[in-house]
Amino acid sequence: MLGHGVGLALGAWLPLWQVDTQALWLTLRLAAITTMILLLIAVPLAGWLTLERRPGANSPGGRRLRSLVETVAMLPLVLPPTVLGFYLLVLLGPHTGVGRVLTGLIGHPLAFSFGGLVVGSVLYSLPFALQPLTAGFAQVRPELLEASALLGAGRLRTLYAVVLPLARRSLLAAAVLSFTHTIGEFGVVLMLGGDIPGRTRTLSIALLDQVQDANYTAANQTALLLLAGSALVLMVVYWGNPRGVVNQWQNRWTPRKTTSPDREARLG
């Protein structure tokens, strides 16, 4: 009797949860993997773009190469996502050289697969990881980079022992922006991945499906979940950093306790 009642109650309530759980899980997985890969790529890239102090690094040739790389990396910011998705679809499909090599390596072309989505997401969110990092790295005083170099640190050690600790807010901003931007991605995913449940259907695509099916209850839940999730992430970040993250790319080291005015006056 009792069990039957519980079952009835659950049966009555469960249909209220109409979010595509499979798509939700896939979206989170995609965002997490993309963020990790992006940080691995964007940190050294931002270091190369901003910290290079070698002689000759500021030669016209070096500067030109850097602005070229930066242009390419920033392109997804202004490009329609469908354009990026289209070219990736062609490139990663089974008929190109790249596609054939990949098919030989992993057994299937990357287009219309989760791996393809990761590649697309990394490229599409690269500006969002790169921008805060380059802005933060550029704020590190050049004297500190020189001090590090004078004390025998190579470029890699300067990056992880001096620059990253000082630009840790930028690192957090880069991670948060990459993660949330990947969750909200639509055009590239649809172009490159199609809409295969369990493989390439992310939450934002599921939302489109639900609307097309005129299932507004499900669509509403999905949209609300995406909204709440994004708001929550930003809120946690702002709580951790009261000065903000996205607009505080000019992060400078601040002491845990601010020095009193008279002390500052004495230090002059």
Place this chain on the structure above:
Amino acid sequence: MAEQVSAGPASHEALTEEEHAAMDRASAGISRNHRHETPLLSVQLTYGVPRTDVYGECDPEELHLQVEFTLTQRRNVLFGPSGSGKTTLLRLLAGLLQPASGSIVLGGLTLTGTAAGVALPPGRRSIGYVTQEPALFPHLSVEANIAFGLHGLPRSVRRARVSGLLETFALESLACRMPLRLSGGERQRVALARALAPEPALLLLDEPFTGLDVPLRERTTLALERYLEARDTLVLAVSHDVAEVYASGAEVLLLEAGRIAAQGPAHQVLAPHRERLLRQLGAAALADPRLSGSGGG
């Protein structure tokens, strides 16, 4: 006129007080400053391009440095008016700038040689460099700042070096302090200790004690000299403080407009240039009796 008269006695007193300590150091310094047969450092370089402007009226914007000198003593002072290229020269030696042409040889090791395409990175030159504004790592404690250059050495060696330097510069109680919570003098001592930790063959000092008051500067200089006594570190210190240059007993390199104008003991180098130096240095130097030329010994 009235202002000068009233200011006279005060500055004179300050100088005589400073002189005492300075003279002590001078006598100690001279006896320590042996002349070596082989050059400890030989430098021959040019930097920057002499720019001729079309109107022939303005000075060229960029400094054109063309120097050639060898150091045979341990204690050396680079003396010159501001804008003469002192900092540029130090940065060239440290490898933070690359010369247009020339070579830098430190104790038999070629640091820079444009002919052979040699340009050792700053960290592999065995050079300690202390700038006027100490650039301490703000996210690292005093201890960690000093230990930064000891990366890769055994832990016991690192510990010993750091604790030795903390003691030398009276920083023991500040070992765990963050740089932002240090006074100006403390910061400079940490910067000095950090530069000395890897035991460099050449120590470059770009007026690191300028901002400090006289007693503090004396104490820090003394601590540094005591530390260097046991070592054969070559020192090249920038200064435009005449009293300090005389007191140090060091070999003086006079740098003017990117050229080495003279080299030798202070009284030899500075006396012939007295008139010009006085004009450049202003009234502060007028009170210094040692600049009259008769005081040189």
